[in-house]
Amino acid sequence: MTEANANSCAHCGLPVTGNPVFGGDGGGSGGEEHGDETSPSPVFCCVGCRAVYHTLQEAGLDDFYSLRQSWQSAQPRPVDTEVLDPDDVGIFDSSGFLGEHADVQSDGTMRAVLYLEGVHCAGCVWLVERMPRLLDGVVDARLELARGRMTVCWDPDVIELSEVARWLGQFGFEAHPLRTDNMGRRSRDAQSMLIRVGICWAVAANVMLMTIALYAGLDPIADGGLYTAVLWATFGLSAVSLVAGGEVFFRRALASFKSGRPSMDVPVSVGILVGWGHSGWATITGSGEVWFDSIVILIAALLTARYLQIRGNGLAADAADRLVALLPRMARRVVGFETAEQRVETVAAHTVEVGDRLHVLAGDVVPADGRVISGRTDISRAVLTGESLPESIDCGDYVEAGTTNLASPIVVEVEATGDETRVGRLMEWLEDRNIHRAPIVQRADRLSVVFITVVLVASVLTAVAWSFIDPTRVVANVVALLVIACPCALGMATPLALTVGVGQAARRGIHIKNDEVIEALDGVTDLVFDKTGTLTQGSCAVVDTVGDLEAIYRVRELEKRSNHPFAEAVVRWIDETVDPARGASDIDRVEDVEEIPGAGIRGIVDGRSVAVGRLSWFEGLPKPIDEWARLHAERGLTPVGVSIDGRVRAALAIGDRLRPEAFSILETLRKQGIRLHLLSGDHRRVVAATGRQLVIPDERVVGDATPEDKLAYIESLRERNAGAVVAMVGDGVNDAPALQAAHVGIAVHGGTEASLVAADIFIVADGVRPIAELLDGAKRTMAVVHRNLAGSGIYNFAGISLAALGFITPLLAAILMPISSLAVVASSLLQNSFGADRASAEQDAFGQHAGAHQESAHNASFIEQRVS
Amino acid sequence: MTVLYLLVPLALFFAAAAVATFIWAVRSGQFDDLETPAVRVLFDDDE
Known part of the structure; x- marks a missing residue:
């Protein structure tokens, strides 16, 4: 225990609200009675945290609390209160599961890779990796912190995998099988690229070292043998680089040529091949300049940028896979x-x-x-x-x-x-990625087409001009031009800046699966929101009450017996409103509880008959409550009545509350000239009311939307206005087709598998704020891209002009090239597009207070409007 | 300067050995996870 904050839970660090659970042992586990008086008793937010705390103490694992501070200062997040079902872990022992997910090692032990939910700090790594010492039969356990992947080896004769899962479960780590090993495949892709990068840099360094001898004035005549040896050695080494690294560009260039949209790989490949071919010819014939050093550096630098890109995109895809692993099985x-x-x-x-x-x-x-x-x-x-x-x-x-x-x-x-279910059919449809995919025309690609044309025209003009001026210098000058024009900096400008931006976004909980969309986001004109879960809190809450409050407080114990979201909302509201001391001390006795699905719940509380439920369930509503209820029903809220001894005494309006920060954020977006739309499957009335509160014009608010309606809406947006760039924010299966049809699909916190598959970006942080952050970050990232492109463009333009005029010597080219590349690398790495400090400062400034006031003001004005 | 005919190939041989080691390290997954090893050093190994 390090934190002395009395208001936060001793285990999870979340603020303790409602009924705090105090230290001691409790829970019937008996045992020690240490420290209750001598040290301040720890406070917990729930029984679960207390149980974990004591389990850790008893197992002598209390180092956990000092270690977990060290990895990151992430804000604690509430964890689902789901209890690990003993039946659920049973699957880990079935032969079918083991056959699919585990393999037998040479020493007879089994090994499996599982995804552990709930891993987020150094303490977790320590706990999990200590398992072999604490659990007999577990041979080895390794945890990958960033991806939550645990590799566990166990002896099947001593222990079963389900026991391992149960052991982890008592610490709150839930093990899930990874459905497909996409992570493994991506790891292998990244590995093979990293190997190429390694080989290319090794070659580049050696070629550079040898070439220094040439620049330093190794005399081809006096030291003829050595000179030739250096040429041939660099020739051979660069061939290795071409095979190991250049091949990546050649293959992609060819593919892009076939598809009719030449990409940046084309000028890169042309530059590499022409430069290397010329240098090779010069080596064989023993006359002319060689540029092996420039070529190998070019390959190594571009390959590094590409590796970083693969890694960045892979991390986002891994995060998506993890969420998919959490589905019921x-x-x-x-x-x-x-x-x-x-x-x-x-x-x-x-x-x-x-x-x-x-x-x-x-x-x-x-x-x-x-x-x-x-x-x-x-x-x-x-x-x-x-x-x-x-x-x-x-x-x-x-x-x-x-x-x-x-x-x-x-x-x-x-x-x-399976695939025949409604969800399954939708998933299948989604996997067919070509349907409705909005094409994103990459500015960088368009630029490269211009660039190739310019370079080719310039080289032809140079060749023609020099054949008149001095035919012996034609080849040398053309090749100098092609080498200096090698778009090393230009080629890295876009991917590097985007990759760094994607990495920074991931640290803020915004995972960008495909970095091309950053460019589209920068120019977004239409932002379509799905109401549930994005703009609203996504769960039921009590918005307003009428009548006798004491009557409402009565129902707490009754409502606690129900799983219904309305009941949970009522209990939460009572806990927040009533003084916690009262709630803890006098607990009402409840008997004869009966829950009637679709109506409500009733029972005897302290000897009086109490019922809570839909208003239609009760007879003889008092007039004020009836009118009040009608008003709220119009707003899309559901009125719930409370009756005591057969008389309706009070009512609550329950609904999905708008997030307090939504107002200010939408206002900011509106000021940036982005058209906002609201598209939801919720009831028309509810959606219309939300739209009015958020000041979205009626014609851009659509309720009762089916998945097909949403898709049609997005498509019509795209068709109506050719210049429109549509981003869709959603979370449900019903949003998936629309997410895919939009230029940029953004799946938000708590999204379903289908929306994760369909979206380009998904956000694990809660609320609307990350969306504003995303748009902002995309803007800043693109500013860096433009800065890079402008810088390297100027460099290339100057280089080509000078080369065409015959001023560029190999030495100058060799100096200029790395400088321009380094400038691009520095400019990309130094960006602060999704800076942590930037965002959290803003969050504190207006998050809670301003937004909340604004909401109540909106509510009040709405009611006034309707009453008058 | 004739010693270069020996030293340069020798240097290249070492470079090749380094690259081979690197390839082995990558293949055995040592570069897959760059975060966990950083926190692992915090743990005491004493029991």
Whole structure:
């Protein structure tokens, strides 16, 4: 324990709100009673944190708390309160799983790579890597911090993998199988590129050293033998560089030529081949200049830029894969439904077949499409439709894979699995990347076409001119021109600046899968928001209340019995409003609780009959509450009534609250001339109300939008205005087609697999602010790109002119080339596009206070408007 | 200066050995993760 902050949890560091849990042992674990009086008792935000804290103390692992400070000062994030289900880890022992994900080592141990959720600091690495000493049978455990990848080796005779998973689970690390080993493939790609980079720099350094002898005046006549030897040695070495490194450019140049859009690789390849061919010819014939040094440096420098680019993009793709690994993978199959020996077995989700009956508990995600054959409940279709309010489901209704069961257990008869489900079909459609993909015309590519033309025309003119002036210098001057024009700096200008920008963004939780979109973002004209999860907090909250507050406080214990998001919102609101001391001391006794799906919950609290539920469930509403409710329903909120002894005493309006910072950020975007749109699957009324609050014109607000509507909307935006660059922000499966159709698709925090696949960028940080940060950062990154392009352009222009006039000697070219490249490298690395200090300062300045006030002001004015 | 005929090939041989070592290091995954080793040095190995 290092932090002495009384208001933050001793384990996770999150602020303690509501009912703090105090030190001691509690939880029935008995044991030591140390330190309760002598040292200040640690405070925890929840029982879970206290359990972890004590587990660590008992295992003698309390170094954890001093170590975790050292890696980064990341703000703690609340972790899902999901408990590791013992059935869930059982899959790790199945032979099918082990066959697919584990391999047997030569010494008989097994090895598997798992993704560990919840790893974020040095303390985590330390804990996980200590496992071999604490857990018998585990031979080795290595954790990759940045990617959360754990490689574990264990002896199958001593321990099972599920035990390893359970052991990790008690510390809050949840192990997930990595579905496909894309990470491994990307690692290998990056590795092979790194090897090329290594070889090319080794060659470049040696060639440079030998060439110094030539520049220093090695006499071709007096030291003829040595001179020839140097030429041939550099000739041979540069050939290695050409094969190991140049080949990358040749292949890409050829591909870009075939596709009819010559890329930057074309001038690079031409420069390399012409320069090397000429130098080679000069070596063989023993006459003329050689430029092997320039060529090998060019290859090495460009290859380095490309390696950095691959690595940067790979990290973003890895992050996406990790999120995908978190999807549900287990299903509960009911065997012998409605017979005497009915039982439930846990199976892997992908083995479920049509006709199977699945038991779906409250809080679980439905694993396949099917019809409900038993039970009534409320489900959330937010992932599929974007509708944030729960829908009630009865026997015979259809539920889709990906929806969440909120209230009570149901049994579903499976009608479609895997790719046949609605989600599966959508995913399949998305994988076909060519459909509707908005083309991004790269300015750098257009520039390279101009550049190639200029260089070729200039070299032809030079050749023609010099053949009149001095035919013996034609070849030398043309080659000098081509070498000096070798777009070393120009070629690195764009990728290097973008890569550094992408890297900085990743540290801010903004993962850019494809750095080409940065350029598009810079010129964005239309920004389309999906309401849920981006602009709003994405969860239900109490927005307003009416009537007797004491009556509302009464229902806390009753509502705690329910899983329904509304109930959770009510409990949260009570905890925030009521003095915590009261809540802790006098807990109401609750009996006879009955939850009626689609209506509400009722029970006896302290001897009085209390009910909470939809207003339509109650009879004889008092007039003021009825009017109040109608007003709020119009705003898209759901009114919930509280009745005591059969009389409705109070009501709460529940809805998805707008994020407080949304107002100021949207205002800033509007000032930058970006047209804002609101496109949501939520109810028309809700969306319209949100649109009005955010001052988005009615014609750009669309509610009740299906995935097809969203796609059509984006496409019409693109068609209506040729110059429009459309960015779409969304999170649900229903947003995926639109994300893909937009020039830039941005998936936000909590997004689904489909949206991650479809999006170019995804943001793991919460809220709207990262989107503003992203747009800002993209602007600054592009400013660096332009700075680089301008600098290297001027260099090339001057170089070509001088070479055409015959002023450039090999020595001058050799000095100028690295200088221009270094300037570009420095300019790229020194950028601060997504600076941490920049963003956090702003955040503190207006985050909480200004935004919150603004929201209440908006709410108040809205109500006034409607009343008058 | 004839010693150069021996020294330069020797230097190239060493360079080749260094490159070979580098390739081995990359292939064995030592460059895949550049962050964890940095925090690993913080741990005490005593038991």
